[in-house]
Amino acid sequence: MTRETATTGASDILLVEGLSAHYGKVAALAPIAIRVGRGQIVTVIGGNGAGKSTLLNAIMGALPMGGHSQGSVRYLGRAVQDWEIERRVGQGMSLVPERRELFGSMSVEDNLLLGGFRLYRAGVAGWRDMLNEIYALFPRLHERRSQQAGTLSGGERQMLAVGRALMAQPQLLMLDEPSLGLAPRIVREIFQIIARLRSTGVAILLVEQNARAALQVADYGYVLETGDLVLEGEASMLAGHPRIVESYLGLGKKKD
Numbered sequence: 001m002t003r004e005t006a007t008t009g010a011s012d013i014l015l016v017e018g019l020s021a022h023y024g025k026v027a028a029l030a031p032i033a034i035r036v037g038r039g040q041i042v043t044v045i046g047g048n049g050a051g052k053s054t055l056l057n058a059i060m061g062a063l064p065m066g067g068h069s070q071g072s073v074r075y076l077g078r079a080v081q082d083w084e085i086e087r088r089v090g091q092g093m094s095l096v097p098e099r100r101e102l103f104g105s106m107s108v109e110d111n112l113l114l115g116g117f118r119l120y121r122a123g124v125a126g127w128r129d130m131l132n133e134i135y136a137l138f139p140r141l142h143e144r145r146s147q148q149a150g151t152l153s154g155g156e157r158q159m160l161a162v163g164r165a166l167m168a169q170p171q172l173l174m175l176d177e178p179s180l181g182l183a184p185r186i187v188r189e190i191f192q193i194i195a196r197l198r199s200t201g202v203a204i205l206l207v208e209q210n211a212r213a214a215l216q217v218a219d220y221g222y223v224l225e226t227g228d229l230v231l232e233g234e235a236s237m238l239a240g241h242p243r244i245v246e247s248y249l250g251l252g253k254k255k256d
Ligand SMILES: Nc1ncnc2c1ncn2[C@@H]1O[C@H](COP(=O)(O)OP(=O)(O)O)[C@@H](O)[C@H]1O
Pocket: 023, 028, 046, 047, 048, 049, 050, 051, 052, 053, 054, 055, 064, 065, 066, 067
């Protein structure tokens, strides 16, 4: 059921069509199509090695050495697939990678302020006001604002990585497995925050192995298996789809 084109809408934030990726000669992503509408939370679920990080990196123009992609990436109606990553960031595309790269010896607050550096340098008035919004979304970061980032727990580091990305006031926030390595209680907390991000108006593309958490928070979802989309639809539909229930939600038939 994979299509290479997606239904276009005037309100698209992101429209990806015929996007494929290779590492050397090895294909990691078949030509696929996805779209993210304004204010939407869209998820791509898939197991380990399905190609989720490859997809986000290809959209961002940030594939590691040896990786290359082909196809159309339209952001806010403009073809960006040939743009440098800095230009994409400058126009409001943001990726929080799997490894939450923070400045460990700097405070939580300084890490956040660095996230707003581009706006500061561009002379955007009120760039610092975002800090209070971030603290309202993540009270834990406010409590720990003077603490060295390197001493935070895994969940707090994930919050800081998301908060730092938000400081740049992106229009498209791409999250690579925010649940990775976190205890279930912390995963719930992170996903509650992701749900609350709706109120900021940012569109979110979330890739996850944790299908349950991702489908609860998303409007629409895609299922990625070995680099190809095998299923897509409303998140509520996918959450009840037999194939998803069996393969991703751990409620499959019990062995006798
Ligand atoms: N830098 C790389 N070089 C070569 N192969 C890679 C590289 N990164 C990922 N791959 C391969 O591409 C496929 C998809 O990987 P990835 O996008 O990381 O999957 P996921 O994020 O869903 O776990 C895997 O088969 C993986 O081994």
